[in-house]
Amino acid sequence: MTDKNMTDTQEKLVIRHIGRILSGKLEAPLLDGDCVIAIDGRISDIGYETDMNTDNASTTIDANDTWLAPGLIDSHVHPVIGDYTPRQQQINWIDSCLHGGVTTMISAGEVHLPGRPKDIVGLKAMAIASQRWYENFRPSGVKMHAGAPVLEEGMEEQDFKDLSDAGVKLLGEVGLGSVKAGETAAQMVKWARKYGIQSTIHTGGPSIPGSGLIDKDIVLEADADIIGHINGGHTALPDDQIMCLCESCTRGIEIVHNGNERAGLLAMRTAFEIDQSERVILGTDSPAGSGVQPLGILRMIALLSSLGNVPAEIAFCFATGNTARMRELDSGIIEPGKSADFIILDQAQHSPGADMLESIQQGNLPGIGMSVIDGKVTSHRSRNTPPAARLPRVC
Numbered sequence: 001m002t003d004k005n006m007t008d009t010q011e012k013l014v015i016r017h018i019g020r021i022l023s024g025k026l027e028a029p030l031l032d033g034d035c036v037i038a039i040d041g042r043i044s045d046i047g048y049e050t051d052m053n054t055d056n057a058s059t060t061i062d063a064n065d066t067w068l069a070p071g072l073i074d075s076h077v078h079p080v081i082g083d084y085t086p087r088q089q090q091i092n093w094i095d096s097c098l099h100g101g102v103t104t105m106i107s108a109g110e111v112h113l114p115g116r117p118k119d120i121v122g123l124k125a126m127a128i129a130s131q132r133w134y135e136n137f138r139p140s141g142v143k144m145h146a147g148a149p150v151l152e153e154g155m156e157e158q159d160f161k162d163l164s165d166a167g168v169k170l171l172g173e174v175g176l177g178s179v180k181a182g183e184t185a186a187q188m189v190k191w192a193r194k195y196g197i198q199s200t201i202h203t204g205g206p207s208i209p210g211s212g213l214i215d216k217d218i219v220l221e222a223d224a225d226i227i228g229h230i231n232g233g234h235t236a237l238p239d240d241q242i243m244c245l246c247e248s249c250t251r252g253i254e255i256v257h258n259g260n261e262r263a264g265l266l267a268m269r270t271a272f273e274i275d276q277s278e279r280v281i282l283g284t285d286s287p288a289g290s291g292v293q294p295l296g297i298l299r300m301i302a303l304l305s306s307l308g309n310v311p312a313e314i315a316f317c318f319a320t321g322n323t324a325r326m327r328e329l330d331s332g333i334i335e336p337g338k339s340a341d342f343i344i345l346d347q348a349q350h351s352p353g354a355d356m357l358e359s360i361q362q363g364n365l366p367g368i369g370m371s372v373i374d375g376k377v378t379s380h381r382s383r384n385t386p387p388a389a390r391l392p393r394v395c
């Protein structure tokens with residue numbers, strides 16, 4: 001973009017002196033370049049500063065030879081309202097996750113609301129209200145896609161049309177409400193899809209008293225867009241069922257922090273064996289009984305990379321570009337036109353390994369130095385990760 005295309009009101013962000021760029025794209029996880037420019041919250045140019053027009057920047061960040069990556073996406077959270085969760089009585093849990101590199105979250109149902117309505121008009125009203133309050137209020141800047149109704153028996157096609165017309169774009173985890181049978185779930189998932197609403201299904205044993213087992217036959221019959229926590233939330237299905245789910249459909253393979261870690265590694269390995277690693281996406285499934293995990297997505301990247309023998313730059317794609325593509329988001333990938341949602345990070349101080357990727361492949365977390373959402377700086381040095389060896393700064 002040239003200066004003559006800029007008007008006085010445009011916001012221009014220049015990030016210079018980048019060491020390496022993680023793209024979020026499996027097919028090319030590392031990009032050449034030392035500079036990224038965003039105009040009005042969207043990436044406009046990526047390359048070498050000597051070839052780029054960095055004049056008239058509203059904000060310039062000196063990355064200090066560290067790494068730039070897309071902001072991480074948590075594909076599976078259970079928010080309720082604002083930056084508060086009644087589940088563990090915690091405030092500012094979303095801000096804490098931003099300090100763990102997460103810039104986008106996707107609700108799998110606002111199930112922890114005390115007194116959550118289960119009648120159809122009530123659950124629709126709550127989904128619409130949740131969608132609105134997170135659209136109108138981003139905690140610490142984090143993009144929260146919420147308003148995900150939990151399916152109950154008796155819902156009809158018109159209900160899905162009403163939800164869609166009102167702006168609802170997600171279903172809560174299928175199986176958390178009274179709809180647990182494959183046939184009913186399959187019909188409702190179809191109605192949701194018809195009206196542009198994405199679906200996720202709970203997979204595995206019951207998560208809390210009152211929820212039930214969802215085995216591979218129900219998951220396959222329901223055919224939701226995402227096989228939610230294929231590694232259980234908390235209890236995983238037997239190994240043969242996990243492998244069968246990967247092999248028998250093309251839906252998203254979601255691995256969560258609050259599940260069974262061994263089963264998560266199995267699901268990821270199976271995806272690679274069938275050459276479908278683009279289906280692997282990551283979530284925390286928090287807040288939940290296990291609490292909230294500010295570093296949950298980073299921990300999943302380090303776990304899958306180190307114990308699963310996957311290059312760290314590929315593991316980053318699970319939490320960025322893969323999720324963005326599966327979820328049809330305009331973030332998660334560093335390329336022109338996408339949202340300027342970034343993290344700037346580096347190897348943790350005193351961590352082993354020649355560089356950040358090597359230290360992650362050895363099981364260590366990186367240090368987050370800054371986050372940027374829609375081209376605006378949203379946090380500086382993380383208060384939650386280990387300290388980064390080098391830090392970026394706003395010039």
Ligand SMILES: [Zn+2]
Nearest residue numbers: 173202207233
């Ligand atoms: Zn679940």
